[in-house]
Amino acid sequence: MDDSPLFGADLSFHEITEKVSSHTEKKTPLAWYAAFSIANIGLMILLVMIAYLFWNGIGVWGLNNPVGWGYAIVNFVFWVGIGHAGTLISAILFLFRQQWRTAINRSAEAMTVFAVICALVFPGIHVGRVWAAYWMLPIPNQMEMWPQFKSPLLWDVFAVSVYFTVSLTFWYVGMIPDLATMRDRATTKIRQRVLGVLSMGWTGANRHWRNYEKAYLLLAALATPLVLSVHSVVSFDFAVSIVPGWHTTIFPPYFVAGAIFSGFAMVVTLMVIARKVYGLQDIITISHLEKMNIVILLTGTMVGFAYITEFFMAWYSGVQYEQYAFLNRAFGPYAWAYWTMMSCNLFFPQFFWFKKLRTSIPFMFVVSILVNVGMWFERFVITVTSLHRDYLPSSWDYYSPTAVDVLTFVGSFGLFFTLFLLFLRFMPMVAISEVKGIKPEADPHYYDGHGDGQAGNALPTPAPGASTTA
Amino acid sequence: MPQIFSRSANLLPTLSLLAVAGGGIAAILFVWYYFSPEYTDVGYAPEQPVAYSHRLHAGELGINCQYCHTQVENAAYSNVPATQTCMNCHNQIRTESLKLLPVRESWATGASIPWVKVHQLPDYAHFAHNVHITNGVACETCHGRVDQMEVVKLVEPLSMGWCLECHRQPELYLRPNDEVTNMGYVQPSDFVSRNLERVRRENIQPPTNCSACHY
Numbered sequence: 058m059d060d061s062p063l064f065g066a067d068l069s070f071h072e073i074t075e076k077v078s079s080h081t082e083k084k085t086p087l088a089w090y091a092a093f094s095i096a097n098i099g100l101m102i103l104l105v106m107i108a109y110l111f112w113n114g115i116g117v118w119g120l121n122n123p124v125g126w127g128y129a130i131v132n133f134v135f136w137v138g139i140g141h142a143g144t145l146i147s148a149i150l151f152l153f154r155q156q157w158r159t160a161i162n163r164s165a166e167a168m169t170v171f172a173v174i175c176a177l178v179f180p181g182i183h184v185g186r187v188w189a190a191y192w193m194l195p196i197p198n199q200m201e202m203w204p205q206f207k208s209p210l211l212w213d214v215f216a217v218s219v220y221f222t223v224s225l226t227f228w229y230v231g232m233i234p235d236l237a238t239m240r241d242r243a244t245t246k247i248r249q250r251v252l253g254v255l256s257m258g259w260t261g262a263n264r265h266w267r268n269y270e271k272a273y274l275l276l277a278a279l280a281t282p283l284v285l286s287v288h289s290v291v292s293f294d295f296a297v298s299i300v301p302g303w304h305t306t307i308f309p310p311y312f313v314a315g316a317i318f319s320g321f322a323m324v325v326t327l328m329v330i331a332r333k334v335y336g337l338q339d340i341i342t343i344s345h346l347e348k349m350n351i352v353i354l355l356t357g358t359m360v361g362f363a364y365i366t367e368f369f370m371a372w373y374s375g376v377q378y379e380q381y382a383f384l385n386r387a388f389g390p391y392a393w394a395y396w397t398m399m400s401c402n403l404f405f406p407q408f409f410w411f412k413k414l415r416t417s418i419p420f421m422f423v424v425s426i427l428v429n430v431g432m433w434f435e436r437f438v439i440t441v442t443s444l445h446r447d448y449l450p451s452s453w454d455y456y457s458p459t460a461v462d463v464l465t466f467v468g469s470f471g472l473f474f475t476l477f478l479l480f481l482r483f484m485p486m487v488a489i490s491e492v493k494g495i496k497p498e499a500d501p502h503y504y505d506g507h508g509d510g511q512a513g514n515a516l517p518t519p520a521p522g523a524s525t526t527a
Numbered sequence: 528m529p530q531i532f533s534r535s536a537n538l539l540p541t542l543s544l545l546a547v548a549g550g551g552i553a554a555i556l557f558v559w560y561y562f563s564p565e566y567t568d569v570g571y572a573p574e575q576p577v578a579y580s581h582r583l584h585a586g587e588l589g590i591n592c593q594y595c596h597t598q599v600e601n602a603a604y605s606n607v608p609a610t611q612t613c614m615n616c617h618n619q620i621r622t623e624s625l626k627l628l629p630v631r632e633s634w635a636t637g638a639s640i641p642w643v644k645v646h647q648l649p650d651y652a653h654f655a656h657n658v659h660i661t662n663g664v665a666c667e668t669c670h671g672r673v674d675q676m677e678v679v680k681l682v683e684p685l686s687m688g689w690c691l692e693c694h695r696q697p698e699l700y701l702r703p704n705d706e707v708t709n710m711g712y713v714q715p716s717d718f719v720s721r722n723l724e725r726v727r728r729e730n731i732q733p734p735t736n737c738s739a740c741h742y
Contacts, residue, residue: 191558196555196558196559197555197559198558198559198562198563198688199559199562199563199564199565199684199686199687199688199689200686200687200688201687201688201691201692202687202688240531249531250531253531253532254539257540258532258536258537258540
C-alpha cells in the first residue's frame with residue numbers, strides 16, 4: 058500500500074467530531090424523510106408478504122417437488138454473506154492494524170448487524186408452521202424433543218445467532234466513546250439522558266480507555282474465527298448433503314470468499330452514497346474506496362477460481378452425475394442465471410486491475426451493485442440448478458418464483474434500508490475516536506521537537522529554547 | 528462537567544445484565560411449564576349430558592372397565608358405550624330416575640347421547656389402545672383413579688414427553704396383563720426386575736421414533 062495520508066484534508070480533532078456528530082444533531086433533512094419513506098414502503102411490503110405467507114402457508118411460494126429450497130435460502134445466504142465484510146473489517150483488519158479500516162468500520166459493522174437481521178427473517182418464516190419456529194432452538198419442552206444435533210441446519214442456527222450476538226456487541230462496544238462524545242454535546246435533557254445511558258457512564262478516564270481497548274481486542278479475537286466459521290457452516294447446509302453440485306469440499310472456503318466479496322461490494326455501494334450525501338469525502342477518501350475495491354478484486358477472483366475448480370473437479374472425479382450437474386448449470390435451462398453470475402462475479406471485478414477504474418466513483422458504484430447481483434445469482438444457481446434435475450428424471454421440473462417470493466426479497470431491502478437510515482440519522486456513522494487515533498497528532502511524540510510531526514528528526518537538532526544563543 | 532445520573536445509577540448496567548440473563552431463563556421456564564399440557568389441560572372435567580358417576584359404577588359397584596369399554600383390548604379406539612349398554616341394567620333399575628331421562632330418550636329415539644370427549648389427542652398423533660392394554664399398560668396408568676371420579680377428569684398431561692417417559696423405560700410402569708383394569712393396584716416390591724424380565728421375554732420394544740405415532 059502507498060503511504061498517502063488516509064485523510065485528504067487536514068481535519069483537526071474538533072472538525073472530525075463536528076463533521077460526524079453534527080448529522081445526528083441538526084434538523085432532520087427532507088431528503089432523509091424521502092429516503093426513509095421509500096425504505097418504509099419496502100418494509101411494509103415485507104410485512105404484508107410475511108402476513109400473507111403466514112395466513113396461506115408456503116404454497117404461495119414457487120417451490121415445487123424437486124426444488125424444495127428456493128428464494129428463502131437464497132436470500133438467507135445472500136444477506137448473511139453481505140454481513141461478512143463488517144466482521145472482517147472490524148476484527149481481522151483490526152488485528153492486522155490496517156488503519157484505513159477506521160473510516161468505514163462503524164458503518165460496515167452496522168451493515169453487518171442489519172444484514173444478519175434481514176437474513177434471520179428467512180429461516181424464521183420458511184418453516185411452514187410458524188408457531189413451531191422455536192423448535193429450531195434447543196429449549197426444553199413438553200415433547201422432550203430436541204433439535205437434530207447432527208444436522209447442519211442446526212449448526213447454522215448456532216453459527217448465525219452467535220454471529221449476530223458478537224457483531225452486535227462489537228458494534229455497540231466500539232460506539233461507546235463516540236456516544237459519550239455526542240452526549241457531551243447534547244443540548245436537550247432527553248438527548249443527554251438517552252445518550253448517557255447508552256454510553257454507560259463513559260468519562261474518557263484512563264481506566265475506561267484501558268478497559269475499552271482490552272475489551273475491543275478480545276472481541277476482535279473472538280470475532281476473527283467467526284469470519285471464517287459462519288459462512289463455512291452456512292455452506293455445510295449444502296455441502297453435507299449428497300446432492301451433486303452441493304456435495305463438494307471446496308464449499309466452505311469458496312463461500313467465505315464470496316461472502317467477503319459481496320459484503321465489501323455492499324459497503325462500497327453504501328459508502329459511495331453516504332460520503333457524498335453527508336459530506337464525508339475527507340474522512341472516507343478515495344484511498345479507502347480503492348482499498349476496498351482491491352479486496353473486491355481479490356475475493357472476486359478467488360470466487361471465480363472456485364467456479365472453475367468445481368468444473369475441473371467434476372471432470373476429474375469421473376462421476377457422471379457430478380459432471381452432468383455442472384454441465385447443466387452452464388448450458389441447461391438455467392444457463393442465463395449461470396452466465397449472469399459468471400460475468401458479474403468473475404468478469405466485471407477484473408476491471409479493478411486498472412487504477413483509473415478502481416478510483417472512479419461512478420465505475421465502482423456500478424461494479425459494486427453488479428457484484429451483489431452476481432452474488433445473489435450465485436446462491437440461486439447453487440440452490441436451484443442442483444435441485445431442479447435430481448436423481449429421478451421423471452420428477453425434473455423448472456422452478457420459477459412467484460410474485461410473493463420476489464416481493465418478500467424486495468421487502469427485505471426495505472427492512473435493511475430502514476434500519477440503515479435510522480443508524481445514519483441517530484448514531485455516529487464514523488468511529489470518531491478511532492479516526493482521531495490514527496491521526497499523526499494522536500502520536501504521543503507528535504509534539505516533541507518542532508511540533509511539525511517530525512519527532513524522529515527532533516533528536517539531532519537542539520530543543521528550540523536552549524539552542525541558538527551560544 | 529456535571530453528573531447526569533446519581534451514583535446509584537452505576538448499578539444499572541449490572542442490574543440490566545442480570546435482568547436480561549434472568550429474564551431469558553425465566554422466559555424459558557415459563558414456556559416450558561405454562562405452555563405445556565400439564566398446565567393447560569390437566570384437570571379438564573367437562574360437564575357431561577348425563578351425570579354418570581364412575582365412582583358409583585366402577586368404584587362402589589365394581590363393574591369392570593371392559594363391561595362398557597368393550598373394544599379397548601381389540602381396537603385402537605376405545606369406545607364409549609352405546610345407550611344399550613346402560614339400558615342392560617337400567618331397564619330394570621331406577622327406571623323412573625329423572626337423571627336417566629336423557630338415556631331413556633336416547634334409547635327410545637335412537638339418537639346417541641352427546642358425551643363430551645375428555646382425553647383428546649391431536650389429529651397428528653396416533654394412539655392404539657389395544658397394543659398398550661395387551662402389553663400391560665393399565666387403564667389407571669393413563670386415566671388415573673377413574674373409580675374415584677364423580678366426573679371424569681384428565682389427570683395426566685397426555686403430552687409427547689409424558690408418552691416418552693414410559694416408552695423409554697416401560698419397566699417402571701407395566702403390570703401383569705390380568706391386572707390392567709384393576710384400580711388401585713399395588714406393584715410388588717420386585718416389579719421392576721419382573722418387568723425387565725418380561726420386556727426381555729416378550730421382546731417389548733416401545734418405539735421412540737417419530738413415525739411410531741406420527742404417520
